[in-house]
Amino acid sequence: MASKIVVFAEVRDGRFKKAALECLSEARKLKGELGGGDVTAVVVGGAQVSSLAPSLGAYGADRVLVASADWLERYDGEAYSKLVVAAVSAEKPDVVLIAASLDGKDLAPRVAALLGAGLAADVTAAKVEGGKLQITRPVYAGKAYATLEVKTTPQVISVRPNAFPAEQKTGTAQVSPLAISFKPEDLPSKVLEVKAAKTGKADLTEAERIVSGGRGLKGPENFKIIEELAEEIGATVGASRAVVDSGWRPHSDQVGQTGKTVSPNLYVAVGVSGAIQHLAGMSTSKCIVAINKDKDAPIFKVADYGIVGDLFEVVPRMTAEVRKLKGK
Amino acid sequence: MQIIVCVKAVPDTATRIKIASNGQKIDQEGVKYALGPYDARACAKAIELRDAIKGDSKVIAIASGFSDGERDAKKRLKDVLALGADKGVFIADPDPEHRDPLSVAQALAAAIKAQGKWDLVLFGRQAVDDQNLAVGPMTAALLGVACVTDAVALEVTGDKAVVTRAAESRTETIEVKLPACVTAQRDLAEEKYPKLKDILGAGKKPIETFAFAWPAPAWEVKKLSAPPPRQAGKIVGEGPDAVPKLLELLQSEAKALTF
Numbered sequence: 001m002a003s004k005i006v007v008f009a010e011v012r013d014g015r016f017k018k019a020a021l022e023c024l025s026e027a028r029k030l031k032g033e034l035g036g037g038d039v040t041a042v043v044v045g046g047a048q049v050s051s052l053a054p055s056l057g058a059y060g061a062d063r064v065l066v067a068s069a070d071w072l073e074r075y076d077g078e079a080y081s082k083l084v085v086a087a088v089s090a091e092k093p094d095v096v097l098i099a100a101s102l103d104g105k106d107l108a109p110r111v112a113a114l115l116g117a118g119l120a121a122d123v124t125a126a127k128v129e130g131g132k133l134q135i136t137r138p139v140y141a142g143k144a145y146a147t148l149e150v151k152t153t154p155q156v157i158s159v160r161p162n163a164f165p166a167e168q169k170t171g172t173a174q175v176s177p178l179a180i181s182f183k184p185e186d187l188p189s190k191v192l193e194v195k196a197a198k199t200g201k202a203d204l205t206e207a208e209r210i211v212s213g214g215r216g217l218k219g220p221e222n223f224k225i226i227e228e229l230a231e232e233i234g235a236t237v238g239a240s241r242a243v244v245d246s247g248w249r250p251h252s253d254q255v256g257q258t259g260k261t262v263s264p265n266l267y268v269a270v271g272v273s274g275a276i277q278h279l280a281g282m283s284t285s286k287c288i289v290a291i292n293k294d295k296d297a298p299i300f301k302v303a304d305y306g307i308v309g310d311l312f313e314v315v316p317r318m319t320a321e322v323r324k325l326k327g328k
Numbered sequence: 329m330q331i332i333v334c335v336k337a338v339p340d341t342a343t344r345i346k347i348a349s350n351g352q353k354i355d356q357e358g359v360k361y362a363l364g365p366y367d368a369r370a371c372a373k374a375i376e377l378r379d380a381i382k383g384d385s386k387v388i389a390i391a392s393g394f395s396d397g398e399r400d401a402k403k404r405l406k407d408v409l410a411l412g413a414d415k416g417v418f419i420a421d422p423d424p425e426h427r428d429p430l431s432v433a434q435a436l437a438a439a440i441k442a443q444g445k446w447d448l449v450l451f452g453r454q455a456v457d458d459q460n461l462a463v464g465p466m467t468a469a470l471l472g473v474a475c476v477t478d479a480v481a482l483e484v485t486g487d488k489a490v491v492t493r494a495a496e497s498r499t500e501t502i503e504v505k506l507p508a509c510v511t512a513q514r515d516l517a518e519e520k521y522p523k524l525k526d527i528l529g530a531g532k533k534p535i536e537t538f539a540f541a542w543p544a545p546a547w548e549v550k551k552l553s554a555p556p557p558r559q560a561g562k563i564v565g566e567g568p569d570a571v572p573k574l575l576e577l578l579q580s581e582a583k584a585l586t587f
């Protein structure tokens with residue numbers, strides 16, 4: 001059974017997101033397992049995105065459809081969902097893949113509902129069995145996993161960042177334009193103002209490395225030592241809810257069941273006790289390091305490596321040792 | 329103004345989840361349920377908006393879910409009525425545990441349309457059990473209205489709302505035509521706690537039943553399984569002197585750091 005797969009390839013700051021490339025590589029793999037077919041990437045963005053599009057071939061796209069206009073530069077759920085739905089209606093794929101970034105989590109359900117399609121969100125594994133796609137996704141905030149089959153055609157799948165590898169091979173994709181059949185004035189909402197928060201750093205949801213601070217930091221001013229370590233190892237800073245509730249860090253930094261779910265390659269928990277709600281958000285991290293002065297803290301039960309000690313001594317030493325390793 | 333807020337009964341976040349012996353559902357023994365924490369913020373905002381608007385404004389809470397025992401979604405509607413909502417609408421679901429988000433959105437959209445005129449529908453950004461983050465935007469799409477997700481501020485003026493959305497690495501101020509759907513981030517409203525007299529008074533407020541013929545589900549859940557167990561880790565050492573060893577292990581063994 002040949003299959004057609006459409007992948008929404010998200011652009012940010014003039015580049016494809018790593019999570020988008022992960023989706024494409026997974027689509028290429030699934031195409032093989034489903035007995036061949038075609039992977040079409042859909043790219044939406046400002047004028048520059050057309051020149052980026054051919055590079056998607058190396059990650060698995062056979063073809064790329066590009067909708068570019070200045071007013072599409074920034075993500076807009078209403079506009080982007082219309083365009084992805086237009087592409088899907090034209091391509092008639094079996095599967096639609098969207099990276100479950102923050103914007104992707106806004107986009108995927110809109111696209112699914114407009115198509116009358118089922119959605120499996122934040123998927124962490126996929127395989128083909130008997131010609132059908134079997135999906136694994138966390139439920140009960142990662143305290144259990146569901147294996148399921150989506151029954152509709154197409155099916156929409158949002159893919160958890162960092163759960164699948166992005167593999168660059170060779171190949172170029174054939175690029176064609178995707179018609180934009182509406183104007184911004186036709187949309188029911190209008191963006192009045194955008195304030196950029198921190199830039200450059202990957203969002204927690206997609207970060208490959210995270211250093212999280214907990215109540216053990218004792219005060220907002222001490223997050224400086226967390227930020228310094230994060231800077232040296234190229235990590236994004238996270239926080240426990242205790243820290244957010246105390247107003248030391250914004251809620252957008254919170255990791256856990258009522259914060260962000262993360263799966264980085266490296267998660268360093270500093271002065272975090274490891275409450276069940278915190279673990280729910282980070283226990284699929286590939287490598288967990290815990291630094292805590294209490295040897296019985298629950299975080300050590302999920303940590304791959306731990307140091308029992310005073311974070312105010314351990315963390316600055318870590319930053320210093322990393323600088324040495326980097327030859328600074 | 330008619331404001332609708334959609335809520336879900338979710339296992340208390342401190343609950344340890346055990347999978348039932350059939351490998352299909354969770355073991356309900358000892359599981360406590362609560363109003364979803366983001367739903368609670370949506371409710372607080374809905375009530376705040378109603379109280380700020382003069383005239384005949386109402387808040388209607390809609391919940392779909394189990395109809396028995398501790399997990400009964402009507403109990404959560406009572407919570408919302410105690411917070412100040414005017415009326416509850418309950419949609420009985422014979423299998424909420426495995427209900428896919430499109431089906432839930434279809435049920436909610438039908439119940440919302442049955443309320444006659446409505447201006448604003450609020451949701452929590454996510455249910456903290458399924459974490460589909462889907463029901464709000466899906467319901468909006470089915471209703472054919474705009475949706476703003478992850479709202480941290482919301483003001484209504486005339487037939488428009490101005491919503492602040494906490495997007496990725498940016499905050500957007502979005503003007504949206506009403507009727508519209510909005511999903512609540514935590515900072516949309518302060519959490520509210522009902523007074524005893526409001527809890528007692530909630531018993532007198534109406535909870536209607538909305539009958540919904542559930543369509544064939546959009547997915548089939550084959551099984552539930554426990555998360556892959558994590559290998560017991562090792563304590564590398566005590567104090568700052570353990571740092572060089574840790575960094576060596578992160579590079580050579582875990583391959584989680586390279587310089």
Ligand SMILES: Cc1cc2nc3c(=O)[nH]c(=O)nc-3n(C[C@H](O)[C@H](O)[C@H](O)COP(=O)(O)OP(=O)(O)OC[C@H]3O[C@@H](n4cnc5c(N)ncnc54)[C@H](O)[C@@H]3O)c2cc1C
Pocket residue numbers: 213214215216217239240241242243254255256257258259260270271272273274275276277278281291292293294297309310311312341365
């Ligand atoms: C509905 C609900 C939802 C929740 N959602 C979340 C969520 O999404 N995310 C979340 O994180 N929590 C969540 N929680 C809160 C959770 O239960 C915990 O209260 C919280 O995670 C604790 O944060 P903490 O680990 O920073 O603080 P604590 O539990 O106070 O732990 C501080 C740790 O720091 C260590 N420490 C102190 N000083 C030092 C030092 N000098 N050096 C080294 N170590 C030190 C201590 O040994 C301790 O282990 C939720 C709770 C509820 C009820």
